[in-house]
Amino acid sequence: MINEGQFNLSSPFRGTGGLAGGKLQSYVTGHWISGEGDGQLLFDAVTGEPIASASTKGLDFDSVLAYGRSVGNPALRKLSFHERGRMLKALALHLMAKKEKFYQVSYHTGATKADSWIDIEGGIGNLFSNASLRRKFPDLPYCTDGEPIGLSKGGTFMGHHIMVPKEGVAIHINAYNFPVWGMLEKCAVNWLAGMPAVVKPATITSYLAEVVVKEIIASGILPEGALQLVCGSAGDLLDHVTGQDVITFTGSKSTGLILKGHKRIMEESVPFNMEADSLNCIVLGEDAIPGKPEWDIFIKEVRKEITVKAGQKCTAIRRIFVPEHLLEDACVALSKSLAQTIIGNPLNESVRMGALAGKGQRDEVKEHIQKLLAASQIAYGSLDSVEVIDADPQKGAFLSPILLLNETPFSTESVHEVECFGPVSTIMPYKNLDEAILLAKKGKGSLCCTMVTANDQLATQFVVGAATHHGRILVLNEECAKESTGHGSPLPMLVHGGPGRAGGGEEMGGVRGVKHYMQRVAIQGSPTSITAITRSYQPKAKTTEEEKHPFRKYFEELEIGDSLLTHKRTVTEADIVNFANISWDHFYAHTDHTSLQGTPFEKPVAHGYFILSAAAGLFVDARKGPVLLNYGLEECRFMKPVYAGSTIGVRLTVKEKLPQDTKDESDIPKGIVKWLVEITDETGEYVALATILTMVKRKV
Structure with a gap:
């Protein structure tokens, strides 16, 4: 064993939040554990003095991975993307408050303050960025991928893709140059995806990773088992991986190829992302x-x-x-x-x-x-x-x-x-x-x-x-x-x-990166079944109509599929002329009878945005209620010309719900509701389809 007497206690780092010397600990199976034996000596890059040692001798790596799968994975999988995102934000704020401690230790690696800023605050910045990324996902533990696919003429059979968190552990084998950034940029993504991590930093700078992980664990922000740390040799860690795990490696190509060719990795078809040093x-x-x-x-x-x-x-x-x-x-x-x-x-x-x-x-x-x-x-x-x-x-x-x-x-x-x-x-x-x-x-x-x-x-x-x-x-x-x-x-x-x-790999990448830690599954069924699974309304799925107007419901009361079939309205020539004068849109197809030859139109056609506005007039409930405002238009397509004399009607259906965080105590609790707007004419054919967004109050 290395004793304290072997370390220079007069080091300029001592008493300033730096290392105290001694053996580094790994955080595994819910405990801080020191490996057996003397371990590998680690040195201060500036002074050349020994500052710590690291050993994983005696660690049961099979148990480490099993713990991540059985404890950390279920805890993260049951959280929604929005809950995981808020967890990342809380962790980023906590670590930012502790950053000076990390800077003091980082000097041991030979890094300047500017170098350490990239590593420390750059890594924490990844947590913030991925926390914000939650808004790209539903408030569910899983998500859809791509667009729905119609598989039948009558529209009663369709397909889609969903992505669910893998049931394993993300194993990160990191390089020595960025012990904080390398850890947090990867963990931020797998945590948002719903997978726990086992981090194996390069041993020579693992003392900095250990300090950061101690703060993460002490914060209590992550569920137990969401993060484990291995300071020292990886031992037989890779002998125990399964097809539900994901491995990432950062370092030299030669080492990466050795790891990628591991017998167990190939037998289990374990996803292996390599980011190798390049020229x-x-x-x-x-x-x-x-x-x-x-x-x-x-x-x-x-x-x-x-x-x-x-x-x-x-x-x-x-x-x-x-x-x-x-x-x-x-x-x-x-x-x-x-x-x-x-x-x-x-x-x-x-x-x-x-x-x-x-x-x-x-x-x-x-x-x-x-x-x-x-x-x-x-x-x-x-x-x-x-x-x-x-x-x-x-x-x-x-x-x-x-x-x-x-x-x-x-x-x-x-x-x-x-x-x-x-x-x-x-x-x-x-x-x-x-x-x-x-x-x-x-x-x-x-x-x-x-x-x-x-x-x-x-x-x-x-x-x-x-x-x-x-x-x-x-x-x-x-x-x-x-x-x-x-x-x-x-x-x-x-x-x-x-x-x-x-290395042929990809890391980060916003939504793309999160999906590396998820399993894509093709699903097939009726629009109603796919709606129930995806929690996003699919056209031609069953709807629920109630006497109470959906605009009278609070965010929590609205359910996917809640629908309103409106009264109808006949479009007149006066509507077209008046909208042209109000909007100042005098495009020839709306106003000039003499210029329609060689166009798709038989006579002046109603403005698409008039049709959308007229639809709003049909489905909006005018009284003050839970709906606060129109938040925007996400999709809109005009599918058939509407002429004077055509009669339009609207079906308004709750398509998706997204919660919003309150900014402060004075902020109104609310969420965003996406509505499918289906506009048809007297023949029952679609003339327009749109997705509009409204901001809706919560009850509490």
């Missing part, structure tokens, strides 16, 4: 010459991607492609910019680049640089020395930013295959845009790519040409640079992943 690139457009705003934007973006997190980002720029006549200018400008980077102890506010996560990582980066130097040369930086402030470069895992130059990118394969996971990037020339596209694709699949240009024609050509080999492409120029989140920032509402070398 991402940036391309300087031919129009972005020195003196142009895009030139400065390009230099700034490359410097940032080399130095932020000391280059330890799966999205960092590894390859830089510039027009060949700008190669020398770009090398000089980037070297000058990198030379301004202050390196050292991240506790010093002037420091802009800290240490790598550990000496092992630094040694690996140097080894990979040596491979690249067989065909490249150093344009800036040094492998052997680095100037640092408030730190010892020998004790800490420091490395100078390195800019490599390769003038033969088409005849050098190593520059498109060897990734240095640190502050290293290689600049290369291209002759024309077609060459730039080919070079970008030589990475054989990347997470992200940036094109810096003010020429949208060039941007279009590049994006369409390079899209097959990238998960995300940023077009960066003066117009968006100020508000752009940058090359290396995955966003919760967009997919994060990439083809080929990047």
Whole structure:
């Protein structure tokens, strides 16, 4: 066992919310447990001192997964999307209040305050974003997927798709570079979907994940079993997975392929999402010459991607492609910019680049640089020395930013295959845009790519040409640079992943990401049965008609299928003329008898929006009641011309209900009701279909 005497108790982190030394604990089966034996020593990236140890020896991983499935899964599955979303929001607020504690521990990883902001507040931001995503889902534990499908001529047989939470556990095997963001960006999605998680952070920075999980568990916000943490080796964890589990992996492609090929994973057909480190690139457009705003934007973006997190980002720029006549200018400008980077102890506010996560990582980066130097040369930086402030470069895992130059990118394969996971990037020339596209694709699949240009024609050509080999492409120029989140920032509402070398997976992505943790099922039956299952009214399903007008009912009183069949109204020529004068819509089809030849119309046709307005006049209850306001129009289609003399009637049916949260004590409790509006003429045929939304009071 490692005792407290082995740790430097005078560390600048002590007494400021930092680590206390000793052995990390895993949170499994509802308990904090320390593994047996000495475990793996973990070191401060800045000072090189041991700060903790981690061991999972003695943990029963079969029981860990069984606990998640039997305790955490049912607890989350019974909650609706809206309840899960509110849970995420509460957790995000709680963690944001504790963030300073996390910052103090994060300094151990070599991260600056700005680096830690990406990891800590970026991770918490994912919770907030996914909490808001609940509004895209029904107030149910499951949801529909896509549109309903008619399967019969008479409309009595139909199909749909629903998605239900899987009955297993989401197992997240994360990389060392973002121990908070990597955990929360994944967990936010599986929790919203209704699945529990077992998080296995990379051991060397797992002490930061442990601190965050301690706060999560202490908050009591999540149901028991919704989150388990493994600090140390994964042991035989994957030997116990089932087809109801989902595995995500972030890290090197070589490790990912080993895990993906695990016998149990293949036998059980376990979904496996891999997000592998890739050779991402940036391309300087031919129009972005020195003196142009895009030139400065390009230099700034490359410097940032080399130095932020000391280059330890799966999205960092590894390859830089510039027009060949700008190669020398770009090398000089980037070297000058990198030379301004202050390196050292991240506790010093002037420091802009800290240490790598550990000496092992630094040694690996140097080894990979040596491979690249067989065909490249150093344009800036040094492998052997680095100037640092408030730190010892020998004790800490420091490395100078390195800019490599390769003038033969088409005849050098190593520059498109060897990734240095640190502050290293290689600049290369291209002759024309077609060459730039080919070079970008030589990475054989990347997470992200940036094109810096003010020429949208060039941007279009590049994006369409390079899209097959990238998960995300940023077009960066003066117009968006100020508000752009940058090359290396995955966003919760967009997919994060990439083809080929990047792993072939997708994470986040808004609604798309949530559905990775759910099972899609095709359902078939009558419209009435499908309505009952989906809790969304399907046309031709049975309805319920009562004497009480549905606009007299409170939100809680309304049921899916509640319906009103209105009286009828005959449309006149005066209606058409008057609506044209009121709306100032004098489109010829409504007002000009002489211009209808060669059109679908026999005579002037009623305005579609008049028909919708007339329908509202038929179904609205004019008295003050629970309906507060018209919230909007979601869908509307005009299906048949309505001429003067036609008689229209309306059926109004409750289609779906969505609760709304009260903003404060003065806010009116309410929800949104979606109504199907079916407008027919005297023949019984549809002339219009629409979905309108109203805001309706709750009783309490």
